[in-house]
Amino acid sequence: METFDTIGIIGAGAWGSALALVASRAGRKAILWGRDAETVASVNAGNGNPRYLPGIPFKEPISGTIDLSEAASADLLLLVTPAQTLRAVLRDLQPLVASGTPVVLCAKGIERSTGRLMSEVLVEELPQARPAALSGPSFASDVARGLPTAVTIASADGALADAIADSLSAPAFRPYAATDLVGVEIGGALKNVLAIGAGAVAGARLGKSAEAALIARGFAEIRRFARRRGAEAETLMGLSGLGDLMLTCSSVQSRNYAFGIGIGEGAAVADLLARGRPLAEGAMTALIARDLARREAIDMPITEVVAEIVEGRLRLDAAIERLMRRPLKREEA
Ligand SMILES: NC(=O)c1ccc[n+]([C@@H]2O[C@H](COP(=O)([O-])OP(=O)(O)OC[C@H]3O[C@@H](n4cnc5c(N)ncnc54)[C@H](O)[C@@H]3O)[C@@H](O)[C@H]2O)c1
């Protein structure tokens, strides 16, 4: 099996830092690239990442750098900047990455301007890379603290997925390898939309029954969308799908669920989206998924109302009424 001794992590936010800790715990040399010199200096001084993971000590060695070429020369790259920044980051990486380098996409989203999945953006901008994705129920702060976590690592090349899983496996971090890259990406991206919806229902105190109904029917939408993209139904029943829905749609630790709670409590979406707020990628994904669903005639009524709420064009009570008044149908459809 291939082994990857040095791992370059691109993006020194919460998830990038947590994954750098994982790589180090797995016995690899972890090179964490960040654009913020202060954060990088803090990591190198052994003071952790107080901006994104406050109060969590970094006990394992991580080499921080603001030099992209240093991280880009690693045996394996993890790309951990937000979804909408991926293309720009890949363009910077393009001249620095050796042919055949495996690149693991860790952002959970879809590109707004093109509707492309992260792996599609990767193929366009970094054709010399071997694509993979990491997804599943995993809060950065849990992982950084060393709490037990399981994720999926997917690549169309099963041997590569196995090798990446092996290289990142640590006592409290258990990766499962998979080959359905598209299914894993879709599960990770679209669960954030439902987390906003479930959070809104919780914030408005509409009851746990309503939350469960929204998650189950929203999950049917995700599976419909994934099927259309050629994903395997089984994939969505795994960690990057059902597993991540269970986590993200039930915990205030989730930025997307917390964003939804804010909406349900009556906060203005513009205020919740203001700069400096924690990243709630589902807000962007809702708009993209709604547009793609319309274009491809995929029935996604919950995604549709979440998008309209995020746009400030629909109130939560009107959204619920619209969903409840839809014509009755067979559950499996
Ligand atoms: N935080 C989690 O628990 C978690 C878990 C799983 C997956 N993810 C996914 O990981 C991705 C990153 O999330 P995060 O939690 O680390 O976000 P974050 O907000 O904590 O950090 C984002 C990082 O990206 C950097 N960044 C932003 N724009 C950039 C650009 N244009 N060029 C270079 N760097 C840029 C920021 O400086 C910051 O270091 C998201 O897609 C998220 O869905 C996060």
Ligand SMILES: O=P(O)(O)OC[C@H](O)CO
């Ligand atoms: O904080 P969130 O909502 O971005 O969720 C983080 C992870 O995706 C959970 O698996």
